[in-house]
Amino acid sequence: MTRTTVVSRPLAGAAPRKGPRHSGRAQLDSLDDPYKQSKKRRGVAVCEQCGATYQDGRWQWSKAPAEQEAEWIVCQACHRIHDYYPAGELILSGAYVDAHRNEIVSLARHQESAERAEHPLNRIMEIGSATPGTLMIRTTDIHLPKRIGDAIRHAHGGTLRTHFDKQGYFVRVTWRHDAEESE
Ligand SMILES: [Zn+2]
Numbered sequence: 001m002t003r004t005t006v007v008s009r010p011l012a013g014a015a016p017r018k019g020p021r022h023s024g025r026a027q028l029d030s031l032d033d034p035y036k037q038s039k040k041r042r043g044v045a046v047c048e049q050c051g052a053t054y055q056d057g058r059w060q061w062s063k064a065p066a067e068q069e070a071e072w073i074v075c076q077a078c079h080r081i082h083d084y085y086p087a088g089e090l091i092l093s094g095a096y097v098d099a100h101r102n103e104i105v106s107l108a109r110h111q112e113s114a115e116r117a118e119h120p121l122n123r124i125m126e127i128g129s130a131t132p133g134t135l136m137i138r139t140t141d142i143h144l145p146k147r148i149g150d151a152i153r154h155a156h157g158g159t160l161r162t163h164f165d166k167q168g169y170f171v172r173v174t175w176r177h178d179a180e181e182s183e
Pocket of ligand 1: 052
C-alpha cells in the first residue's frame with residue numbers, strides 16, 4: 001500500500017454566509033465540496049482514520065478486496081472533523097428544545113446512523129448548545145442537517161428553514177418550536 005497525504009483545502013473565504021433557499025438533494029449533489037479531492041480516483045482507497053473504502057467511484061463501508069492494492073488516504077469527513085470545518089449545521093431553538101432535548105438528540109443520532117450507513121462521509125461532528133433553549137448540530141456534509149430537521153419537524157412539529165450558501169458550500173437549517181408541549 002502506498003501512503004499519501006491529502007492536501008486538499010477549503011476554498012479561501014469559505015466562511016458561511018447567507019444564501020438563497022436551496023434545499024433539493026439532487027441540486028445539492030451537483031455541487032462540489034471544496035474538501036473533496038480534486039482528482040477523480042480510479043483505484044481503491046481506504047481512509048486510515050475511519051476505515052471507509054473508496055471503490056467503484058464512491059465511498060462505502062465494505063472492505064477493499066484483498067487482491068487489490070489500496071491507497072491510504074484521509075476521507076473528506078475525517079479531514080473536516082480534524083480541521084473542525086463543518087459543511088452544515090442545524091440550529092434548534094425555542095422552549096420545546098429544553099423540554100425534549102433527549103428525544104431530539106436520539107432522533108438526530110438515529111437519522112445520522114441511517115444516513116451514514118449509505119453515505120459514509122455524512123456524519124454529525126458535534127452536538128452542543130451555546131445557550132439554554134438552543135441545540136446546535138454540526139455535520140460533515142450538506143445533507144444531514146435537512147434530513148435531521150425534517151425528521152424532527154415530522155415527529156415534533158415546529159418550523160423549519162433551510163439556507164444554503166452555494167459559494168461557501170455551507171448549509172444552515174433552523175428549527176424553532178416555542179411551546180413547551182407538543183402542538
Ligand atoms: Zn475517514
